[in-house]
Amino acid sequence: MELRKRVKLRKLQHTLGRSQDAAAAGRCSSNIWGAGRSNASQRGTGEGYLLGGSGACSGLEILPWWPWRQCVSMAAGLLLAGLLALAQAWCVNAIHENLLWFSQLTEVEREISFRTECGLYYSYYKQMLQAPSIQEGLSDLIHDNLTESKRTINLLQRMNIYQEVFLSVLYRLLPIQSYLEPVYFYIYTVFSLQAVYVIALYLTAWLLSGSWLAGTLTGVWYILNRVDTTRVEFTISLRENWSMPFLALQVTAITCYLRPQLTDLQQKVMVWLMYVTTFCFCLTWQFNQFILLVQALIIYSLDCLDFLTTTQVTTLYLVQVSSLLSVWLLQFCNSMILGSLVLSFIVAALFIRHCQSGLKTGSPLVRLGRLLLHSAMVLLLTVTINYLAKKALHLRSDEHIFKFIKSKFALGPTRDFDASLYLCEEAFGLLPFDTLERLAGTLLLYPYILTLLVLSGTLAVAALHNLRLKANEL
Structure with a gap:
């Protein structure tokens, strides 16, 4: 009788062990396919929708050669x-x-x-x-x-x-x-x-x-x-x-x-x-400030469309600001850095976002209207801060750059020597049409256009998804 009980107990333990192994394998498989979704939910809905993740399990017994x-x-x-x-x-x-x-x-x-x-x-x-x-x-x-x-x-x-x-x-x-x-x-x-x-x-x-x-x-x-x-x-x-x-x-x-x-x-x-x-x-x-300004505008756009978390946006902004201020110190307090547009924009973006706490709430149309108003306020504050900074610092050393941009895009003529000198350079001229022929000759142009269209469509779908998802959560 006691022997039969021992045999039944061993069979029960063996069955339980197999079920636990199967459950562990199932969890491992679900981790592989769902890790990106779970991680993204911790970091932000939009990020999870765009960035698919791949998980990994510790099951070396399953695939020891991997x-x-x-x-x-x-x-x-x-x-x-x-x-x-x-x-x-x-x-x-x-x-x-x-x-x-x-x-x-x-x-x-x-x-x-x-x-x-x-x-x-x-x-x-x-x-x-x-x-x-x-x-x-x-x-x-x-x-x-x-x-x-x-x-x-x-x-x-x-x-x-x-x-x-x-x-x-x-x-x-x-x-x-x-x-x-x-x-x-x-x-x-x-x-x-x-x-x-x-x-x-x-x-x-x-x-x-x-x-x-x-x-x-x-x-x-x-x-x-x-x-x-x-x-x-x-x-x-x-x-x-x-x-x-x-x-x-x-x-x-x-x-x-x-x-x-x-x-x-x-x-x-x-x-x-x-x-x-x-x-x-x-x-x-x-010319670093202009490249960083483009990056800051991209970060701002991704923040508005909820593709990045608040922590990520703030970190990226602070990295730019700390780098510029470090260069400002090394260049003996160069006033041109403090009067740069990118610093004015980052200060304006952080300040307006702090003041508008309910920016990403409401229906898609309400949220879109708030984003447009928010962007207009950021733009206005950026121009104001930059104007006041240049007046306070008596900064005029970068005026020729804006005169060059103004003349480049046919917004008005310029008689500035530095701006005219830039316009004479071939590197600052219009992109010649034979550039497209060269890019097509190396089989780059057509894959690039196709990839750009696909990713742009994916980005638009993800943006609409984020707007609707926030509205449904409310």
């Missing part, structure tokens, strides 16, 4: 990223050599090859190298009386030349003077940044698509369309060649930060990466 397959795939993707980056760096270096026969030129001829303002930027790098010490070189840049006639100016405040300062200090400290000339160290650094640019584009495409094949296409298309993506091979010292790689890295960090499966530690790491890359981008290019 981690190895994942590691091999990731290693292959990273290897391809490195190869494409090296290909881009080698390509621009070879084109630069073929254009100028740079290796056969004398030192003076190499310096002459830096045309227009490129030669000016390189001269500061050379000046720092020829200074008796780093301290004296910095002092000469801070009290410069050679750049402008009969005036002593602070070059570190007036121009974005910290990259030349950093590179000259690095060349002094590294034991490479015996086999690498200063000019080669300079151009190789810029070409290496182009490799970083390709890696950043590759990683962004990989993060957005979930496949390194998309990253490979991005890198290949960037290299094939070199004529329309970069002019680094003949304008090495231009500020854009230093800053754009950091902008691409910033976009990669933002893309990773907005993923719904990040832990708190990963989010903090991404925030610091966003700050560092944004800071480097702002420090190396004087």
Whole structure:
């Protein structure tokens, strides 16, 4: 009798164990298909609707070979990223050599090859190298009386030349003077940044698509369309060649930060990466404020349509503000940064959003009306803050930029010399029609148009979904 009870008890335990295993497998499967939905519900409805997530279970007994397959795939993707980056760096270096026969030129001829303002930027790098010490070189840049006639100016405040300062200090400290000339160290650094640019584009495409094949296409298309993506091979010292790689890295960090499966530690790491890359981008290019303004407008639009959470929006705004203020300090309190439109816009957007707590409530039509009123108030406050800031700081150094934009879009003629000089440059002219032919020739234009239309439609559907969902919740 006791033996029968023991046998029944063992059968019952065996049955319960199998049911628990099946339930665990079911939970694992549901986690795989529903992790994106559950994570998105914690972060925001709109984000969950746009960003599908993929979960992962700890069931190594079910698919013991999956981690190895994942590691091999990731290693292959990273290897391809490195190869494409090296290909881009080698390509621009070879084109630069073929254009100028740079290796056969004398030192003076190499310096002459830096045309227009490129030669000016390189001269500061050379000046720092020829200074008796780093301290004296910095002092000469801070009290410069050679750049402008009969005036002593602070070059570190007036121009974005910290990259030349950093590179000259690095060349002094590294034991490479015996086999690498200063000019080669300079151009190789810029070409290496182009490799970083390709890696950043590759990683962004990989993060957005979930496949390194998309990253490979991005890198290949960037290299094939070199004529329309970069002019680094003949304008090495231009500020854009230093800053754009950091902008691409910033976009990669933002893309990773907005993923719904990040832990708190990963989010903090991404925030610091966003700050560092944004800071480097702002420090190396004087036109950084206009790029950041476009980003701030996009963040504002996503916030209005409920695609981002309040925490994410505030974090992205504060990253931009902290980066600009850090550059403001390094550039000896450059007033042009405080008078930038992007700072005025961020202050206005945060203030109006704080005052309007019920912005995202009500029916779709009521909410749309509130959003339009909210946007008008933000725009009006932005213009007011920017006007008052420029009046208080007596800021007029960026007027030629707005005059150029005004003349560029046929909003009125201009007789300003700087604006007219920009208009004469081919790079600031209208996009020539043969650009579309070149893009179509590399099989980029038509997939781009198709993808843009599909994603635009998806975005519109998601926006309407968010508006209706909020109304139904109320």
